[in-house]
Amino acid sequence: MRWSHRRGRRLVALSSVAVTLPLTAMLSPAAAAPATPAASTPTPVAAVVPQPVSQQAVPGTEFTLTAATRIAVLSKDSAAMGVGTYLSELLAPATGFDLRVVRTTKAPDKAVVLDPNGPEELGPEGYTISSDKNGVLVTAYGAQGLFRGVQTLRQLLPAAVESRTRQSRAWTIAPTKISDSPRYEYRGVMLDVARRFFSVAEVKRYIDEAAAYKINKLQLHLTDDQGWRIAIDALPNLTKVGASTQSGFTGGTDWYYTAADYKEIVTYAGSRFMTVVPEIDGPGHTWAAQTSVPELRCDNKYAQPYSGFDVKISLFCLGEQKQKDATKSFLQTVIKAVAALTPGPYIHLGGDEVPAATTSEQYDSYVRTVTDATTAEKKTVMGWHQLGQSPLPAGSLLQYWGEDEDRETIGTENEAPGIRHLREGAAQDAKFIMSPSDHAYLDMKYDDSTPYGLDWSGFVPVQRSYEWDPETVTGKLDGTGVIVPARKVAGVAAALWADRAYQGSGSLPNAGTHWPEPHEYADFMSFPRLPAIAEVGWSPQSARDWNNFRQRLGQHGPRWTAAGIEFFAAPDVAWPSTAGSGLEGVHTLTVGGKALGVPGSSTASRTQLTTSGPGGGSEQKWSFTRYNDGTYALVNQASGLCADVNRGFTSAGAKIIQWTCTGNTNQRWTITPVSGGYTIASAKTKLLLTTASAADGALVTQRAASPNTLQKWTID
Numbered sequence: 258m259r260w261s262h263r264r265g266r267r268l269v270a271l272s273s274v275a276v277t278l279p280l281t282a283m284l285s286p287a288a289a290a291p292a293t294p295a296a297s298t299p300t301p302v303a304a305v306v307p308q309p310v311s312q313q314a315v316p317g318t319e320f321t322l323t324a325a326t327r328i329a330v331l332s333k334d335s336a337a338m339g340v341g342t343y344l345s346e347l348l349a350p351a352t353g354f355d356l357r358v359v360r361t362t363k364a365p366d367k368a369v370v371l372d373p374n375g376p377e378e379l380g381p382e383g384y385t386i387s388s389d390k391n392g393v394l395v396t397a398y399g400a401q402g403l404f405r406g407v408q409t410l411r412q413l414l415p416a417a418v419e420s421r422t423r424q425s426r427a428w429t430i431a432p433t434k435i436s437d438s439p440r441y442e443y444r445g446v447m448l449d450v451a452r453r454f455f456s457v458a459e460v461k462r463y464i465d466e467a468a469a470y471k472i473n474k475l476q477l478h479l480t481d482d483q484g485w486r487i488a489i490d491a492l493p494n495l496t497k498v499g500a501s502t503q504s505g506f507t508g509g510t511d512w513y514y515t516a517a518d519y520k521e522i523v524t525y526a527g528s529r530f531m532t533v534v535p536e537i538d539g540p541g542h543t544w545a546a547q548t549s550v551p552e553l554r555c556d557n558k559y560a561q562p563y564s565g566f567d568v569k570i571s572l573f574c575l576g577e578q579k580q581k582d583a584t585k586s587f588l589q590t591v592i593k594a595v596a597a598l599t600p601g602p603y604i605h606l607g608g609d610e611v612p613a614a615t616t617s618e619q620y621d622s623y624v625r626t627v628t629d630a631t632t633a634e635k636k637t638v639m640g641w642h643q644l645g646q647s648p649l650p651a652g653s654l655l656q657y658w659g660e661d662e663d664r665e666t667i668g669t670e671n672e673a674p675g676i677r678h679l680r681e682g683a684a685q686d687a688k689f690i691m692s693p694s695d696h697a698y699l700d701m702k703y704d705d706s707t708p709y710g711l712d713w714s715g716f717v718p719v720q721r722s723y724e725w726d727p728e729t730v731t732g733k734l735d736g737t738g739v740i741v742p743a744r745k746v747a748g749v750a751a752a753l754w755a756d757r758a759y760q761g762s763g764s765l766p767n768a769g770t771h772w773p774e775p776h777e778y779a780d781f782m783s784f785p786r787l788p789a790i791a792e793v794g795w796s797p798q799s800a801r802d803w804n805n806f807r808q809r810l811g812q813h814g815p816r817w818t819a820a821g822i823e824f825f826a827a828p829d830v831a832w833p834s835t836a837g838s839g840l841e842g843v844h845t846l847t848v849g850g851k852a853l854g855v856p857g858s859s860t861a862s863r864t865q866l867t868t869s870g871p872g873g874g875s876e877q878k879w880s881f882t883r884y885n886d887g888t889y890a891l892v893n894q895a896s897g898l899c900a901d902v903n904r905g906f907t908s909a910g911a912k913i914i915q916w917t918c919t920g921n922t923n924q925r926w927t928i929t930p931v932s933g934g935y936t937i938a939s940a941k942t943k944l945l946l947t948t949a950s951a952a953d954g955a956l957v958t959q960r961a962a963s964p965n966t967l968q969k970w971t972i973d
């Protein structure tokens with residue numbers, strides 16, 4: 258069994274990692290809360306994950322996105338236009354804006370400009386972003402780079418932009434310069450849809466969640482003992498019988514992807530510049546195939562569908578010529594069908610965890626058959642690193658899933674078998690994707706509070722998912738004896754296995770066991786660790802620092818909340834405390850016992866604000882959005898419009914009205930605590946928000962500070 262429990266030893270190792278952090282960094286309140294800059298100091302740069310190669314805040318005024326902002330695409334390329342449309346659709350639910358996407362040759366002012374005609378040196382995924390009060394420019398060399406840049410751009414907007422419902426607030430982007438490109442081309446995540454079936458909708462949801470962190474490969478573990486999840490026309494039994502079980506479930510009739518479903522996933526992933534990598538595992542992990550095709554078995558009998566929780570329980574019949582022939586024709590049929598549905602270059606052939614009785618001749622022969630079938634379809638062979646023990650076609654990709662315990666044996670007489678296979682793979686013309694189980698396996702528990710998953714590779718708290726380097730992870734723990742040299746590392750991948758996707762996974766489930774929906778399991782186990790692994794794959798090693806990461810990552814919690822991602826609030830991440838965020842949020846403003854509001858909940862521009870008896874309605878609620886000069890926009894929650902000094906008039910007595918949020922200084926308010934409340938001054942005119950009287954419906958204007966007027970506000 259793989260999952261021998263080594264929890265005790267692991268915990269000791271982990272706690273020694275934790276104490277090497279500077280104690281002050283772990284304890285200081287600044288570490289737990291975002292810095293709140295004093296007025297007029299530049300805002301600290303936005304918390305972008307993965308960390309860009311370079312990112313600078315520049316002095317100046319924010320850009321404010323309004324309903325009139327255009328998304329201007331400087332290209333006729335339909336893929337680039339597609340990124341523009343994607344951005345418009347991404348921003349629509351939270352902002353309520355239907356931003357127009359225009360194709361143009363000259364960048365207009367006050368627009369979000371997408372320019373795919375940048376220098377070739379940016380590479381296919383690199384991009385630059387430059388923003389100031391006149392607009393935002395994303396430059397890339399082609400549509401893919403624009404798409405990656407757009408993922409950064411969305412992180413420059415307030416967290417509320419991730420909400421799927423309309424939020425009334427100002428949508429600002431601080432002036433910034435970013436220049437970025439990835440460390441590795443391959444940045445993947447694997448979903449185990451074999452043990453726990455994810456519907457097409459759930460796969461799409463996960464694609465979006467992963468694409469936000471610039472993940473660009475989706476590996477689908479389509480076949481295992483507990484299920485066969487892809488329809489193959491010539492072998493209907495595979496999905497009729499082979500798909501009827503999951504780990505913990507029996508009797509399914511549609512727990513598989515039809516060709517149309519699979520194409521839908523591939524197309525959707527493609528629209529997020531993500532490549533689907535199908536995995537057809539073998540010669541182990543093949544029980545479901547054996548329930549459907551008896552010729553694959555030595556006894557030539559149908560196996561009974563399996564809905565259990567074990568691994569290493571199955572093997573094709575590799576010793577007999579008759580079965581070898583049947584297996585060959587089976588693999589050719591399956592690989593041909595999967596290749597035809599898959600536009601991406603890879604087919605993953607598994608190769609992991611074969612029962613001990615398998616001889617190396619049997620294994621080699623299987624690998625030869627299945628790799629021949631794959632190259633015949635002009636696809637690149639990918640496999641778990643065990644596949645490296647057999648000769649492989651040049652240019653294959655091997656996925657390393659070893660752990661520290663194996664690394665400790667490097668160079669000793671008792672090298673772990675996994676290390677031997679790794680050496681054999683590294684000696685071939687192959688590259689490697691790093692998925693070390695004790696860092697990149699999303700099914701490992703974070704700690705002993707985690708309801709789901711396993712711990713055979715120890716606990717994997719967020720820090721552990723972050724602190725490793727793909728270039729040294731196949732060496733000894735002291736960094737020597739590296740087996741896979743840097744030039745052979747092609748990327749990283751996280752893996753979400755799902756053989757223990759239920760509450761109380763430390764023991765077997767029973768009738769009362771709670772089974773989360775696949776997306777709940779995926780969200781909880783992937784967030785925050787998937788973003789950590791995404792950063793390992795994207796950002797330069799020299800730019801990565803755990804203490805900096807845990808603060809940046811913490812700023813993403815509100816984004817996930819807004820997006821409905823049910824993440825684990827891991828204790829090692831610096832989640833923002835409300836104390837640090839100033840007056841950001843929704844408030845009621847009262848003076849003389851009356852609340853500031855929009856009369857009659859009017860949504861019309863130019864309506865003058867009034868004060869009336871507080872009724873608790875949204876027309877008396879104001880969302881405060883902080884600008885980087887320390888001033889605030891006040892956005893009415895009924896109308897979505899901003900408190901505004903009418904036409905920016907500088908005279909005392911000018912009306913305060915509501916108007917489309919522009920970010921201009923006549924909509925910026927300086928809020929100063931005074932005894933018994935706050936004064937609210939226009940940043941443009943310096944005059945104070947003042948109401949005429951304590952009568953209902955009193956009109957609000959700007960006035961000079963004066964003790965006899967109603968201008969000392971309570972902010973609740």
Ligand code: TNX
Pocket residue numbers: 259568609610641658698700711754755756
């Ligand atoms: C090992 S790692 C497996 C999977 C299990 C996983 C559970 C690998 C290639 N195979 O079959 O689901 O452990 O953590």
